[in-house]
Amino acid sequence: MNAADMLPASDTLWLALVVLGGSLAASLIFLGVLLGRLRETERRLDEKESRHETVLDRLQENEFRLRTIIESEPECVKLQAEDGTVLEINPAGLRLVDANQPADIIGRKIFSVVAPEYFDIYRENMRRVFAGEAVVYEFRAITLKNRVAWMETHAAPLRDARGNIYALLGITRDITEHKQAEEQARRHHTELARVARLSTMGEMATGIAHELNQPLSAIANFSRGCIRRLRAGGMSPQELIVPLEEVCEQAERAGDILRHVRDFVRKREPRLKSLDINQIVRAVVKFTEHEARHQCTHVRLNLDPLLPKVAADAIMIEQVIVNLVRNAIEAMTEVVPSRREIVIQTRLFDSDSVEVEVADTGPGIDGNLIDQVFDQFFTTKPEGVGMGLAISRSIIESHGGKIRAESSRDGGAILRFTLKISAQQSHRRERADSIHS
Amino acid sequence: MNEPTVFIVDDDQAVARSLRWLIESVRLRVENFGSAQAFIDGYDAARPGCLVLDVRMPGMSGLELQERLAAQRIHIPIIFITGHGDVQMAVRAVQAGAFDFVEKPFNDQDLLDRIQRAITRDAEWRDRDLQQARLRALFATLTPRETEVLELVVEGLSNKAVANALGLSAKTVEVHRAKVMEKMHARSLSDLVKMAMQRQG
Ligand SMILES: Nc1ncnc2c1ncn2[C@@H]1O[C@H](COP(=O)(O)OP(=O)(O)O)[C@@H](O)[C@H]1O
Ligand SMILES: [Mg+2]
Numbered sequence: 207m208n209a210a211d212m213l214p215a216s217d218t219l220w221l222a223l224v225v226l227g228g229s230l231a232a233s234l235i236f237l238g239v240l241l242g243r244l245r246e247t248e249r250r251l252d253e254k255e256s257r258h259e260t261v262l263d264r265l266q267e268n269e270f271r272l273r274t275i276i277e278s279e280p281e282c283v284k285l286q287a288e289d290g291t292v293l294e295i296n297p298a299g300l301r302l303v304d305a306n307q308p309a310d311i312i313g314r315k316i317f318s319v320v321a322p323e324y325f326d327i328y329r330e331n332m333r334r335v336f337a338g339e340a341v342v343y344e345f346r347a348i349t350l351k352n353r354v355a356w357m358e359t360h361a362a363p364l365r366d367a368r369g370n371i372y373a374l375l376g377i378t379r380d381i382t383e384h385k386q387a388e389e390q391a392r393r394h395h396t397e398l399a400r401v402a403r404l405s406t407m408g409e410m411a412t413g414i415a416h417e418l419n420q421p422l423s424a425i426a427n428f429s430r431g432c433i434r435r436l437r438a439g440g441m442s443p444q445e446l447i448v449p450l451e452e453v454c455e456q457a458e459r460a461g462d463i464l465r466h467v468r469d470f471v472r473k474r475e476p477r478l479k480s481l482d483i484n485q486i487v488r489a490v491v492k493f494t495e496h497e498a499r500h501q502c503t504h505v506r507l508n509l510d511p512l513l514p515k516v517a518a519d520a521i522m523i524e525q526v527i528v529n530l531v532r533n534a535i536e537a538m539t540e541v542v543p544s545r546r547e548i549v550i551q552t553r554l555f556d557s558d559s560v561e562v563e564v565a566d567t568g569p570g571i572d573g574n575l576i577d578q579v580f581d582q583f584f585t586t587k588p589e590g591v592g593m594g595l596a597i598s599r600s601i602i603e604s605h606g607g608k609i610r611a612e613s614s615r616d617g618g619a620i621l622r623f624t625l626k627i628s629a630q631q632s633h634r635r636e637r638a639d640s641i642h643s
Numbered sequence: 644m645n646e647p648t649v650f651i652v653d654d655d656q657a658v659a660r661s662l663r664w665l666i667e668s669v670r671l672r673v674e675n676f677g678s679a680q681a682f683i684d685g686y687d688a689a690r691p692g693c694l695v696l697d698v699r700m701p702g703m704s705g706l707e708l709q710e711r712l713a714a715q716r717i718h719i720p721i722i723f724i725t726g727h728g729d730v731q732m733a734v735r736a737v738q739a740g741a742f743d744f745v746e747k748p749f750n751d752q753d754l755l756d757r758i759q760r761a762i763t764r765d766a767e768w769r770d771r772d773l774q775q776a777r778l779r780a781l782f783a784t785l786t787p788r789e790t791e792v793l794e795l796v797v798e799g800l801s802n803k804a805v806a807n808a809l810g811l812s813a814k815t816v817e818v819h820r821a822k823v824m825e826k827m828h829a830r831s832l833s834d835l836v837k838m839a840m841q842r843q844g
Pocket of ligand 1 (some may be wrong): 566568570571582585586587590593594595598619
């Protein structure tokens with residue numbers, strides 16, 4: 207699962223939950239208020255000690271009916287006192303907190319199932335409800351069976367006939383899965399941002415170039431100054447010691463800068479997992495969709511659905527494909543919009559690798575530049591950085607694959623890279639082969 | 644004091660020292676300043692030469708220094724040194740009146756040639772300024788009447804026409820005219836015309 211697939215979907219899901227939750231909460235609050243009124247009437251009748259059996263029966267019958275509705279409600283519904291004591295809870299609620307019977311939780315404090323670090327947040331929200339507010343809050347729960355789960359509660363005050371708040375009505379649902387998805391998406395994004403920082407290092411590359419230019423020009427100036435003096439003659443060798451020492455210092459300075467850059471772009475070891483390359487391609491297409499559409503570029507996929515899984519670091523490979531697609535888009539800005547097309551293909555390359563190809567209908571790559579396009583800082587674009595392909599190559603090579611560029615017969619550029627089929631997969635294939643033979 | 648000096652303003656000490664070492668190899672005087680502010684504080688506009696300025700500097704940038712100098716009517720020629728990809732900045736600088744720019748990494752001869760040209764240009768500017776100042780001083784010695792006569796004479800009017808225009812006798816005009824020539828150290832009418840034009844230019 208990746209962010210692009212996940213985020214929009216979970217966003218809509220989220221919205222749906224909120225809307226649903228909202229209306230559910232409203233109706234249940236309504237029910238709750240009714241319940242409160244009924245109780246109040248009951249109490250007053252008791253006080254007066256006038257026993258109008260029929261009325262009471264009807265009331266009880268009503269309350270029973272309401273209770274049935276709540277009982278059959280699929281979400282956890284509970285009533286809590288101001289001090290957090292659970293007054294009532296429906297079967298769905300019992301399941302949510304892993305209670306076997308109502309007695310396990312009714313009469314106990316809700317805090318027995320709230321993670322301690324959320325006590326304060328929970329108390330604050332309770333306080334607000336008893337002050338008359340409807341609130342929504344999240345917390346981490348530790349159920350009666352010590353299961354950890356993320357919960358979300360919509361809570362509202364229950365009032366009696368005089369308008370006094372006597373309980374909190376809460377509807378709680380388990381949002382663990384949603385939370386995990388959210389967390390995963392967040393992590394994916396930071397990772398992606400980190401790798402993206404490396405490949406779209408426009409700022410940084412200019413900075414490095416400027417930085418390196420300093421010691422390099424100093425070296426050139428000192429040396430030229432020495433040569434000129436030597437040519438002119440009448441110079442004692444001693445006089446050259448200081449400037450030559452300066453030259454050495456500046457060379458060291460340049461070396462330091464390069465070391466720094468290397469540390470910065472140091473490729474972390476790829477974390478290889480068994481991945482479906484087609485899924486990665488689709489994710490990238492989503493990432494770049496906006497850019498492509500903006501440039502009127504049509505992206506066509508031609509993916510072999512039967513490919514074995516590859517051993518790859520998803521984020522790194524995504525980054526490579528993003529670079530290739532971006533280059534393709536950038537290469538076609540001079541092409542008439544109706545002819546701007548990118549075709550991404552995946553195919554089996556040989557017995558242990560899979561190939562990904564990104565082809566465009568741009569001008570292609572000049573034959574005698576083909577060897578240079580993968581060099582760091584090689585660019586033919588006015589605003590180019592020249593790091594995209596260099597980084598792509600280092601990523602692919604760290605995966606044990608190869609990346610190549612060529613121009614197609616009808617002009618456009620074709621970039622291809624290979625990735626190793628994951629060990630588990632080739633294993634399975636071998637087994638399959640041996641079974642067959 | 645009248646020997647031209649190359650003023651280097653660069654925040655990078657090593658680069659500044661190396662420039663100095665290079666430029667001194669052609670027997671030019673060099674002075675280094677570590678920042679634009681240091682230059683503003685330390686520079687005496689009477690000193691001839693040129694300015695070698697790094698476009699990018701922390702604090703006041705090279706371009707800002709250029710603006711500040713222009714605002715103070717200090718016209719020392721500026722050679723900007725620009726880094727990789729700063730061409731736009733250089734263009735802006737030249738539009739704002741910079742004398743020249745070199746892009747790093749530069750050829751030493753190229754830089755030294757540009758510095759020579761800048762120094763020559765500075766000398767010419769100073770010379771022209773001096774001439775103008777001298778002329779202004781000379782003009783200041785004329786009486787109002789002499790000035791009136793001068794204005795008409797350089798317009799090509801004859802003594803007689805000037806006399807008519809000012810309501811004087813031709814004789815008086817002749818006396819004024821001789822006085823003007825003498826005060827202005829002009830040897831001929833065309834000398835005088837030149838001076839009048841320079842004063843305006
Ligand atoms: N699809 C392509 N079509 C034509 N030329 C390309 C293509 N992809 C890359 N190149 C060439 O390779 C160079 C280097 O690409 P890259 O490393 O991504 O850096 P940048 O995109 O910053 O120039 C580009 O400037 C361009 O000349
Ligand atoms: Mg690129």
